[in-house]
Structures are given as C-alpha cells and as structure tokens.
Amino acid sequence: MTEKEMNEAKKKYLTRYKKSHLKWLSLCEQEKSIRAEIEGARSPEITDMPRAAGTADLSDWMVRLETILEKINAAKRENYGIRAEIEERIIDMDDGIQSRILWLRYIDFKEWNDICTRIGYSWNRTHELHSEALRNFPLEKTVQKRIE
Template identity: 30%
Template sequence: MGGKGLTETEQKKEYLKEYEKAVRQMKRSEEKITEMRLSKIMPSAGNDGMPHAHNNTDLSGYAALLDEEERRYMKARYHRIKLCREITDKIERMDNEDEKDVLMYRYIRLMKWEDICVKINKSWKQTHRIHARALNNFIV
C-alpha cells in the first residue's frame, strides 16, 4: 500500500475507502455511456427553436466511439468489481463479528456513525472502540 506519511491505520482506512471510490467510478461510467446514447437518440435542438436537418446517415463514427467507450467501461468495471470483492472478502475473513459489522456498515454500506451505533446496538464510544480494534485486526 502506498500513502507516504500515513500510519498503518490510515492506510487501512484508505484501502477500505477504495470500495466506495470504485462504485462511484462505475456509476459515472454508466452515466457517460447513457448520455452518449441519449445524445444520439435525442440530439439537442438549435437555440432558435426551429427544426434542423441532422446528419444521421453516418452513424459509424458514433458507433465506434460508443463501442470503444463500452469496452473501456467493461474492462474497468471488471477491475473495480474485483477490487470490491477483494475488500469484502478480507472483511469477511475477520474473526470477530462485531468488527466485521462495523467495517461493512462503515466502508461498504457507507453508513453514518450514528446509524451504525443504532444498528449494532452499541454506544458511540463502544462503536469507535470496535472500529479501532477492527482496523488493527484487518489484514490488507
């Protein structure tokens, strides 16, 4: 793990946060492809409000761009899914169920601390103690 100047615990947190980052990147890529498709189906109208002829005869350039983007998306998606699975597997391999729960709720489900406390029926202080212990026991 990289991260110059980060403590081991901070490095573990950064690694766990990679899950959220991967999910966000996948969503952005999906949105980009959807926008590309929609822009070709419903091209934007001119500002004068009058209909204009569109050159829809040559879609090969568009199709090639869309195909390239979809291939790039699928390749990146595969790597992101693999990373997400790796992170969840490492959490699941932990021995303590409370520690697993706290890491899953915080880094995979992206729950707020207050909600985690309610979910596991522990005080704020106990929850953070479990979190600290979980990070200490988490193996990257």
C-alpha cells in the first residue's frame, strides 16, 4: 500500500466518527418530528361515521416513537464507541500539534480556517502538519481491513 493510499485509509477511519455522529443527529431530529406530530394530533372524536382508511391513531405514533428511540440508543452507543477508539489513538500520538490538528478536524469537526487560527499556523503549514499527523497516526492492519 502506498503512502497516499495509507493516508486515505486513515482519513476514512477518522471520518467514521463524523458519519456516525451525523447519523445519530438525524435520528434525534426524526424523534423530535414524531413527538411534534404526536403533540399536534387531535384527540379522537366519538362518532358513528366510518373513519378514513390509513388514518393513524396515537398507538401507531407511539410505536414509531419507540422504534426511533431504540435506533437512537443503538446509534449513540456506536457513536461513543467509535469516538473513544479514535480519541485513544489521537491521545497516544507523540506530537502535540499533530494530535491537536487531528482532534480539531476529526473529533470537533472544525474547518481548516478555524484549525489554522487555533494552532497559529498558516494554511500551508497546517496542511503539511496534517499530512505528517496522518503518516504518524497509528492504524493497525486489522483496522485497515475493517474499514476497506
């Protein structure tokens, strides 16, 4: 595997947390939407008129809510596991600037301009340090195979 391919594999490994985090946020938004629909649902009217097909009652909404809550909990556990694994590898790096760049980019999801400002380096130097950080980032062959 070339150095470029190795760095791409490391980036893929590091971006797993962002993808997992965004999935969790999406599920939380869906939960809010379902709760809003439940709160906005009218109480059923007692009538002798037939009800239209496809009209959901409150129990249908509660089942949807319970399903989404289970998915949220599973995504949250997965998200925390991925983050802890990546954090541990970043923390174990020898160079403080390199680990800070990786932390800001892949854990805090900062843009490059913000990273440059926070670490006090130019755009070019920040990217050079990011490349060095990727070269020094520990990624075992078992992890490489798992993310490919």
